[in-house]
Amino acid sequence: MKYLFLLVALIVANAALADDGMLILQNRCASCHELSGPAAQSVQELWQRKGPDLFYAGSKYNAEWLEKWLVKPRRIRPAGHHPIQHIKPGNKRDMIDTTTLRPHPALSPNDAKKVTKALMKLKATAEMMGTAVFKGGSISVSFGEMVFDKFNGCMACHEIEPGYGGLSGPEVYTAAKRYQADYLVSFITDPQAWNPKTPMPNRHVSAPNIQKIVQYLQALAKENWDEKK
Amino acid sequence: MRKNKLFLTLFVSLLMLSSAAWSDDAEDNYKNYCWQCHGMTGDGMGLNVQDMSVQPRDHTSAKAMGGRSDADLFKVIKEGGLAIDKSVLMPPWRDSLSDDEIHDLVKYLRKLCQCG
Numbered sequence: 001m002k003y004l005f006l007l008v009a010l011i012v013a014n015a016a017l018a019d020d021g022m023l024i025l026q027n028r029c030a031s032c033h034e035l036s037g038p039a040a041q042s043v044q045e046l047w048q049r050k051g052p053d054l055f056y057a058g059s060k061y062n063a064e065w066l067e068k069w070l071v072k073p074r075r076i077r078p079a080g081h082h083p084i085q086h087i088k089p090g091n092k093r094d095m096i097d098t099t100t101l102r103p104h105p106a107l108s109p110n111d112a113k114k115v116t117k118a119l120m121k122l123k124a125t126a127e128m129m130g131t132a133v134f135k136g137g138s139i140s141v142s143f144g145e146m147v148f149d150k151f152n153g154c155m156a157c158h159e160i161e162p163g164y165g166g167l168s169g170p171e172v173y174t175a176a177k178r179y180q181a182d183y184l185v186s187f188i189t190d191p192q193a194w195n196p197k198t199p200m201p202n203r204h205v206s207a208p209n210i211q212k213i214v215q216y217l218q219a220l221a222k223e224n225w226d227e228k229k
Numbered sequence: 230m231r232k233n234k235l236f237l238t239l240f241v242s243l244l245m246l247s248s249a250a251w252s253d254d255a256e257d258n259y260k261n262y263c264w265q266c267h268g269m270t271g272d273g274m275g276l277n278v279q280d281m282s283v284q285p286r287d288h289t290s291a292k293a294m295g296g297r298s299d300a301d302l303f304k305v306i307k308e309g310g311l312a313i314d315k316s317v318l319m320p321p322w323r324d325s326l327s328d329d330e331i332h333d334l335v336k337y338l339r340k341l342c343q344c345g
Binding site: 042043044046047079083084087088089090092093094095096150151152153155156157164165166167168190191192196197198199201202203204 | 253257258260261262264265266268269270274275276277278279280281309316317318319320321322323324325
């Protein structure tokens, strides 16, 4: 009986935290992030969204990573959310215009906990998730890099270690810390199901190779990149 | 009865419009999908080129682009570099762009290179 009371109290407390978190999201985050969907239906609409859509955050992010990041945010996309808004012509190639990049606001640990609780309740639809899931397993970083880069060319847009790789997409060496494995499988399988106008192409990577790519991202995420930077 | 039919047709049309992603113009599509590698001016010196094993094509060069037919350009945008025995770094865009949008992009490329 005592344990039942404690369980009910815990559920009620969690629900209250999530309610508080949704209020914070609506007041402080909704001007940059879409909280109720749908995804942008035109390129112009996409460019008006200042940050990633969050209406499926609970199916995308790892809660532990999310809560820590909200307290101490750091840039994940070297050229910002929409690179076309943050680049300028350079001598040898287009360069990131760092003067146009703004840091993400930091939350207090208490607010970050509430916001994370609220975000984890926002789930993707079955159509977005599809049927593919991560099946586990592991791969060496060197073999994973061949699948990721040589066979599929993903490094063209993504950094596989700090300072190495493409700059228009988000860094991938921390992707497995940030994202749920099933989300990664689903997004690589059909990016347009999540966001019809995303600059991420559907490369029609084979199902076995998608598993290998997610295994590779997990191997990369085990490295201590903060120490190596 | 006719009024009901008209209302139903309008309703279904609106529903179809709201559920389908819009068709974007070629300049917007070029910025959203092509700039990252082919560059703001289309000269092949985009943001991502530093660590690329193969450099993206210079779309402003009549010499580099003149040898490619419209059908080749359509194919490489839709199906990716491997479809015309070129680099895997050029991805297929068939899930992001409709055939009409790809045809518009081919015309846009012809303006950039002033060729063909």
